[in-house]
Amino acid sequence: MSRTDVLDPGVARALSALSAAAKKGLGDPALAELVVIRASQLNHCAFCLDMHLAIAREHGVPEKQLELLAAWEEAEGVFDERERAALALTEAVTVLTDGFVPDEVYRRAAKHFADRQLAHLIGLAVAINNWNRVMVSRRVAPGGYAP
Template sequence: MTARTQLLDRAVAQAMSAVSAAAKRGLGDPALAELVAIRASQLNHCAFCLDMHLEIARKHGVREQQLDLLAAWEEAGDDLFDERERTALALTEAVTVLTDGFVPDDVYERAAKHFGERELAHLIGLIVAINNWNRVMVSRRVPPGGYTP
């Protein structure tokens, strides 16, 4: 597969990168940030972002078994994903899919119990940022393999 276009306005790319970086810094947990990015990218079928964030996750020490079973995190059990990770993944799915047009109250309230107000704001910012990147890459059909750290 070849990309429809490689063109992405530099100012747009810089702004999107700045949002992503700020959200990750504010969350303060690089491994969790990568799990969130990977899960959203799975849901959005973004091969480029999956390829990139899987590589970054490994560098941050995310276990291979977590990466292998991330698509089935709800069934994987509490031993593989702790409650904080499970909460972040549930929020990621709710924000990414928005099947009912909103994030369900119980998902948000659960997240608010596990993340402080600032952390939660950064987590939501991170989820929104990766969804933006997914849509930019998928709409242009950018194939995996072009990521360089």
């Protein structure tokens, strides 16, 4: 089952357009994949994890980063400060049940990303959270992604 099989085609196109625009505006495909993988880990979306781990490898994301992404805060020296700021913001946007995005998390990200990039980073977190919710709700199994 593909991503478009689980939604009305118009909704799928809209979510795909948001994802593509956010990734393009962020300008760093490897970082974009780290962001979507981390959100997908938090949301337990096996389909998106399977898909984005493959894409991350295509973009040359180091295997050590993929292995330690779930514990990025403790993985000193594996992620640079920019990546760590992006991952912290991604987690805050993904887990809104803990409250609002903390000001310090936002300020930390703003030190590493221009306003426009920051908007795209947040947009990417929002987009993957939407996809995760669709795929988990529809119980879409991993293994269906083909580049």
